[in-house]
Amino acid sequence: MNNHEWAARGNAVFIGTYNRFPAAMVRGSGCRLWDADGREYLDFLAGIAVCSLGHCHPAVTEAIRRQAGALVHVSNLFHTQPQIELAELLVKNSFADRVFMGNSGAEANEAAIKLARIHSGPGKFEIISLSGSFHGRTLATVAATGQPKFHQGFEPLPQGFIHAEFGDPASIEALITPQTCAILCEPLQGESGVRPLEAEYLRAIRSLCDHHGLLLIFDEVQTGLGRTGTLFAHEQLGVTPDIMTLAKALGNGLPIGAMLTTEKIAASLVVGTHASTFGGNPVAAAAAVEVLKIMLADGFLASVQKKSRYFIGRLQEVAARYPQWATGVRGRGLLLGLLLTEKGVAQGMEIVEQMFAQGALINFAGNRVLRFVPPLIVSEAEIDALVAKLCQVFDQLA
Template identity: 80%
Template sequence: MSNADWAARGEQVFIGTYSRFPAAMVKGRGCRLWDDDGREYLDFLAGIAVCSLGHCHPAVTRAVCEQAQELMHVSNLFHTKPQIRLAELLCANTFADKVFMANSGAEANEAAIKLARIHSGAGRYEIISLSGSFHGRTLATVAATGQPKFHQGFEPLPKGFVHARFGDPAEVEQLINEKTCAILCEPVQGESGVRPLDREYLQAIRAMC
């Protein structure tokens, strides 16, 4: 079967949530991918940053195979040694004292929104995010996303989200009021092109918090 054949089969069974390229990837090594027609690609996406060590990195492949032979999944109702070790590494090498294991960026952002609201007290629920941002595909993270095209068809969206112009700390400051509980931003926006926020901007909004 060709790429076109696989793409046609996929369109018959997948909901059209994402626009997919008409190629069926069958192999990856390092920063390269191969499709079912044998075409080779230099992969600049890295699985949308999931495969940051490259495809089929020997150490990752070995660790996955070894763990799969011992234990796959028991849910968060139980402790597992690899999960505890990972949490310890994250706490030791980041700002965090504790971690929340999530399955996606949207789930992580949902948790951040809930944490900000629950710890800010009554009446403080509003979150400021930036124009051009992308924070996920759940209803709350769609509302936080600063791109109207992602809002279309999902109205009414959850309330409590406002958007400031990208790169304008003065506008963020103007939007802060007695209802504000958090500022949500990406240091580098991806969905709107690779748009980094400069250090001075990030320091300015950090000082506002």
């Protein structure tokens, strides 16, 4: 069957929540995808920052096969080896002492929200997040998300979520009340246009939490697991949270999420207060163990930093060559955005569609930037190929 036939079948049965490209992807390897028509694509989306080791990484694939042949599921009424090994790796390589596992970033953030409320005690339930933030699609995480477009049609939203102005610590402090229990933020906002939170700003947020007795929650669902050049983005910013959430890259394509915290805070969740039927599923956990082992190997994160510098340089060349389209680059590691001019913004989706026609996958984020989140194994040659396609599109649209 070809792309058109698969799309027709899908459109006949799915609820229309996605605006899909006219391609049915059937195979992947490294930074490449192939559709049902046999067309090849250079993937600089990585499943939206998920397949950070590329598609069908041999070691991850083997770990999945091996575990699927031994044990797929038994529920969290029992211990399983992959889940324990994964939790040990996360604790050993982070600030945290304890881990809760779910299936997605939204679930990890839900767990963090519940933990912040129960730990803070009666009457303290408000959580402050930032304008432009994105924390998930469940009702609570939608309410925490600081983008009104995601709220529309779902009101009334759960109470207790307040949004402060991005980049302004005074805006946060003005919103703190006796009911406030936590501040929730991403070290770098991906969905609203690749907006980094500077170290000074995060230090100010940490200080506010310490002064007012609040918990600091870092949503590292998109920035975590090597994406910004360190295992976790906050490591390079000198600010440590009380709670951290992970997902996306953790399973390199299999659904898994995690919420990490300290021993003292974790003690507030006792038997019966929270659960997840599939959380830490043995197959997903086995994949995640392999992912972490690869990322923690000598030289891996240094290679991400090196490729980041190279990619930033190439994108800066594009901005200099096409000032009518782009003004600069922002982001960290291999979570980068090419800032567009007004002309570029007006044709942002057209640029993405033309890149798709050229066989390259990117997206338009925050109505402001072209976002690039390639697999962390991307080569300089593949970066050059992506840049060449982007230049070709700009030349065509000129």
